[in-house]
Amino acid sequence: MQKELSTGRNMLWNSAGSFIYLGCQWAITVLVVRLSDGYDGAGTLALAMAISNVFAPVAHFRVRPYQVSDIKHLIDDGEYVAFRLLSIALSVVLVFFYTVITCDSSSLMPVMLFFIFRALDLFFDVFHAIDQRNCRMDYCGKSSAVRGVLLLFSFSIVLYVSNNLNLSIASMTVVTLPMLLYDVPKARSFGAIRVHLSREHAVKLFRDCLPSVVGMVSCVAVVSIARQYLSFMEGDVALGIYASVCTPVVIVQAGANYIYAPLLVSFAKYYDEKKTSAFKSLLFKILVLTLVVSLLAAVAFLAFGDFLLGIAFGADIVQYSYLLYPAIVSAALTALIAFASDLLVVVRDPKGNLICNLLSFVACIPCTLLFVPLCGMNGASYAIAVSYAVGLVAMLVCLRKRLLGRVN
Template sequence: MSVPQVGAVRYPPLSTRENMLWNSAGSIIYLACQWFVTVLVVRLSSGYGAAGLLSLAMSVVGTFGTFANYKMGTYQVSDIKRENGTEEYLGFRLITLTGAFVACIAYALATCPLDALLTIALYFIFKGVGLVIDILHGVDQLNRRMDFIGKSFILQGLSMLVAFTAVFWLTESLNGAIVAMTVAVLGVLVLFDIPHARAFEPFGVRITAKKTAYLLRRSLSAVVAAVAGSAIFTVPKQYLLAVLGDASLGIYSSVAAPALIVQMGATYLYVPLLDIFPRHYLEGRKDEFLKLLGRTVVGIIVVGAICFVALGVVGEWALCLLFGDSIVPYAYLLQPVVVASVATAFLWFFGDLLITIRCFRGNFIGNLVAFAAVLPLSVVCVNFWGMNGVSFAGAAACLFGAAVMAVFLAKRLGEMPEQGSEAEGAADGETGKESDDGGK
């Protein structure tokens, strides 16, 4: 499928550095706005009921968000041969959203209070709009205009924060505030993301049953791997809870909160490169691939080192500011958390990198190895190091998984097509070219 050139004329591609800066800035502002919502729900309410209900909705929806996403973000931005059209990615996203919504509501009916059901449903719809926007962001990235992605995240974050604050402050209705956030991000979708994506190519929403079955089968292992990967730190946390009690888990979780900066910083570093790696791979530019790989690995290490030093200097002060003096004796947990975050970032990076070159088997096995490793490591590490054992067990498991993925990556690079060779199907997995099986 050819790519219309109108977008390239109207919006020339940006440099990798510019794309990284815009993606990072937008993502950080969006995450900050999300965090402010969780703070304001406490500050603007007369009790903690709304905060607890929002936390429940976020947790339940997050569990099923993996299936709604179905790892299509990484798949789409690495689809440089345009085997699937934007209309098909949108159609598939609506199908997975519908299936995940039904499963989410069924789970909520079975496990949550009935008065939480509407809140969970509304929050799922809010997150669903964002997942639709992500498909259009894939179009922006493929055309190397991630400034549109950054601006979209900024608009989404600020508009949802203002909408939530205004409605919740006036009514103290959590459901009303979630509806207001949904309307705000819908506005960004309709007024900003759709017009900019359509400047690159025309699209609607359409997908055949054959293509749906193909994409469901194609990314299933990546989804299972993502579920296994997301549970790597859940296992040692649950063991910590069983051995040392909920107070220890609460302390560890509070101290670990700033570590999200390390993981997200590493993600913002490599996500803008996920369409460049497969280009180098398919065109046989092994030297360029390895050079970019080396720079990315060094970049993740540098981000981790900066955070390690920074938290060593200001970590105790920051924890005291956020949580009060009672948390200060546990500042020693911070730097092992940073190490665990860097290890997690490597697991994510190598997993996504394998998906971009269509090595789903390596991504699947690597995540399963990490999950299997964390089971015995949790017992050993938590028993020996206490709360720090969560970080050590998770870090070791992630590094085991990343090492396995690196072996698969090395094998695929050894089979890399020569420069200038089309090598049909080289990036289509281990079973030969499957793109013709997609119903296009």
């Protein structure tokens, strides 16, 4: 009983800290509108975020679900840290060349600065995985809460004083970096972390996780393609409006993530112990809870959306509140496909992970070309939702096949 209460408190700490961090990140998308002239800054920041979302899976390399489900400790924690450093270095190079090739030269600096901040965030993640596997997600929550407050204050103060988006983004990295002095010792409390990487385990992690990485890059590219095509068709101002209005619905995606992420260890144990019924039951509960969170968000935005948007961005943006509702659907499906993708990592089905995510990517191209010209800014949400629905259905089929033959 005491252990269950302790686990519950730890998960509450993690959820609270994660929501604070998410709220602070959302707040900077509000402040960039409030403290800048027009929506150009918001559009640039949205572009930087979209590109970082495409390449963050390379930096992450889908190691978090693999690491927390490594319940037999087949790979040393120090090797996970070393592998994350290598994947981050690779992702930074890829972002640079992608931005040079596909974006205006003026976007290179903000995109790179934001991705460096995102890469640091993902470096913290490898230590949080150690905390999670040892059932101390309160450490993760406390770290996230403090880093969220720090990045919000630094971004807002620097932007207000300098009116320079690049300096504001860079300041977020500077102020959150010292939090490693908290996270690293906490992770080390569970055992020594000697940063090294054997060739055998490097090859194993690369081979086992690469299909999932390619799949997740393809999956995340769905959002980037839809947003970049919207920017191409209607300009940065339209993208800035769309991103500003739709950012609050990320709470749906985050809410679902905070429901399932702490339970990945449980899924791994159920699968390892061949408790198929328990695995399916937990899966069903999370699907239902995600639906409930989405419905509650829809009701809340219906009741208070105009009011909240007016406070956050000014009266001019209230006319675009109709963008919220398709965005809620797309956010819910984004959360569900991320959840299903993590489960495919847990059950070690990299091939299925890759194929299903590629299906979403392939579906995105005709959907984007169809919906954005036809429906304008809402078209981006429609394209994302339909594309992810295709991939999600395929993933559930793969999970069902993987569970067949497992005895309860």
